[in-house]
Amino acid sequence: MNARILTRGLSRHRLAISCAMFSIALLILGGAQPARAELLRIGDPLCHAVSRSIAPDDTRPSHFVCNGDPDGYQKGTLWLHAALPQGSRDHEDLSLIIHSSRFDRLVVRFIYRDGAVEQQHVRSGNFGTYWRAGGQLAFRAPYRDVPVVAFTLRFDRVASAHLLRMRLVERGEEATQTTGLATLTGAALVLLIVGAIYNASLALAVRQQHAGWQAAWACCMVIWGACWSQLHLFFFPSMAGAVSAQICTGLSCLAITLATLSAVTALEKQHLDAGLRRTALGLTASVCALGIPLSLMRSGPFDMLGNLLGLLVLANLAAVASCIGQAWRRGSSAARRLGGAWALPMIVLASTSFFDADAMFWGGGSQILVLFAAAWQTLWLSAAASRAHARLRTERDVARLAEAKAHELARRDVLTGLPNRRGFMERTCRMLEGLPVSGGLVALLLIDVDWFKSINDVYGHEAGDHVLAAIGRCIAQHENSSCAVCRLGGEEFAMMVTGAEVGNIEQFAQTLRGTLADLSHGDIIGNRMVTVSIGVTASASRVDFGTLYRLADEALYDAKRGGRDQIAIRLDEWAGARRNDRPLFA
Structure with missing residues (x-):
């Protein structure tokens, strides 16, 4: 979120x-x-003249037409001419900005009041220093003591006169505009x-x-x-x-x-x-x-x-x-x-x-x-x-988290919160695989609640669930990296312990039996004591879970037949030979 x-x-x-x-x-x-920018268009104020073939460089049109549209210039030469208003010194510092188009050559001629002419030119493939960012060409009229009174443009093989855009601005404005x-x-x-x-x-x-x-x-x-x-x-x-x-x-x-x-x-x-x-x-x-x-x-x-x-x-x-x-x-x-x-x-x-x-x-x-x-x-x-x-x-992360939670829930018992048989099997398989090849010891404890059916029959299934939940909370306290716990189903629980010696496992099972018997369920079933029977087995490393379960189950039946509320142990020969007093948990 x-x-x-x-x-x-x-x-x-x-x-x-x-x-x-x-x-x-x-x-x-x-x-x-710019307030002084002036857009120049054909007919107002640009007059035009056309040659249907490319004219020699020294050719000057005899007259210009100031109305209508030019025609027949695409394979020849198009001239454009504009006369500037007289009597003003505003035309002493001018720049002519032309938006480049498809032409072979462009010649710009600035005409001054004293008749002098300054000429600049570019051609396709070589714009020199006249090009500006923004698709423009800038021609600055050289400064003289007299103002510009007119200018003439010559385009050779221009594709379209209607795509030509031209503006007259003062030189300072031209620099500001092109830079911006x-x-x-x-x-x-x-x-x-x-x-x-x-x-x-x-x-x-x-x-x-x-x-x-x-x-x-x-x-x-x-x-x-x-x-x-x-x-x-x-x-x-x-x-x-x-x-x-x-x-x-x-x-x-x-x-x-x-x-x-x-x-x-x-x-x-x-x-x-x-x-x-x-x-x-x-x-x-x-x-x-x-x-x-x-x-x-x-x-x-x-x-x-x-x-x-x-x-x-x-x-x-x-x-x-x-x-x-x-x-x-x-x-x-x-x-x-x-x-x-x-x-x-x-x-x-x-x-x-x-x-x-x-x-x-x-x-x-x-x-x-x-x-x-x-x-x-x-x-x-x-x-x-x-x-x-x-x-x-x-959404993917949420789905993965939900999937992980569902995966975990599928391996947990809803009532007690302990791992269920599936989760326990996965955990114990990893524990068995992580044991050393020789010299390790693994123990399995099967814990069964005594006379549990009578609790359900006398006090109801809700009371039985409370008893199982209390026992599950007590067993869950022992879960760690070397001890896996679970509720196998019904009133049966299990614990697998690694890294301990047989004598300590016996002591641990006895202590666990006493702890579970001392749990108080007075608010649920009054003063009735709830006891458990525990079947214990221990064996050498690399033993399979099926063998452990079979031995522990046989030990559990021994405890039941012996009168319940007790532990019974079945060991293989190798485990029996290793009885000593090593601590249960490192």
Whole structure:
């Protein structure tokens, strides 16, 4: 019970910490938006020009179009141009932040009021010092005495103009934002790594299918987060640009597939309709089937297929939510755990399809939301798994304790509390096996209550039970490592003693007989004395219990025939030759 309460408390503390952490992160991300950040979009204020083939480096568009959407740029060059408001010195210290996408080359040209132009460029596979954590590229306008009045961007073979996100911020704000976003991205990745390790170890320990899928999903999200945030460029700088973007697309689809498999396989089959299960698995297979080719595309109907993939993801989420809801209504405990874990990621993924998060969260957009939602889900499932397995462990310990108690009760006499015949046989067998090969002595005493039937007949069976219980308490005092006691059944008791000499065993049997005769049962049977007859045998080591019992039983009959309330002894020749006065107990 204490373990269960402790586990429940730990799980709640983990959950509270997760909630607080995620809430603080959202407050930081949402509340720290720079007041001067300006999201740049095509048409407002970005104008565009297109070349259907890759233009020479010195080519400049003759004019830009400021309305409509660009077309035909995927295998050529796309220019974007924006003029900044005149008459302000706010544009003297600017940074242009671009969220990297699938392109071969990007050239940024800052145009100053005096006509000077400063040019910076990156290409796929080489972002140099321009990349920032959080999937961003930062281009700082070199400081001059005159302000920047315009800038032009040139993209060669960009996959989609609609996926480009750009912001203008002051240089100080750019450093603050990118540092904060890197810190939060790193924190989310650390949580995901911990969750991935925990779930992987759990999958290996319990060998459950859904735990394995969950571990694979967490690992997939760790890799996706590292690629999206560009932190992997510390180790693999040549993966910058299109390669990483393509990997991220494939990993996101794979993560959705693994998460769905984790949820569906965790739900018990009796709590979920087979048709609904097949629908969820079919939708996730469709997501994977469309996502893999989309991740390899560099041109073509990229935007249309992306929108179709988004609809499939929403349908997949709805199917998983329906599976969890149905299993929850039917009493599935796994569904209750999954409900809390999946609630936030579902809300996040669904909400990003209905509102534009690109300008939010320091430019992290929907990706940073997904990353924190994944960390939330991993923490929730880890805490839930810990609690569930701790509960199972507690139940197992309780079951083992109950089994041990039942095992002990099966070897104990209920009335007297002494071991019964079964328990006595097990104990004596171990005692006999532990004796030395030669030179040891073992004795067996059979104790029978005299005229016990008359006690039951005159005073009733309840009085007889009281007498037997009193005798059992007296005999139990002698139980130790060298003396085993028991109630064989009815009014017959037994004791086996090792490590004593025959003369001392005779003395011990006489003392025991007198002690039992002196027991007072006045409140039960008045002044009637209760006596016992004791049959004693002693033999050499390695003797079997059957031989001992036969000799002791014959001695007991000798005591009965001799008039009761006495002891009788039968010894083998070897034991008879060892009569001396060695103490009974060491």
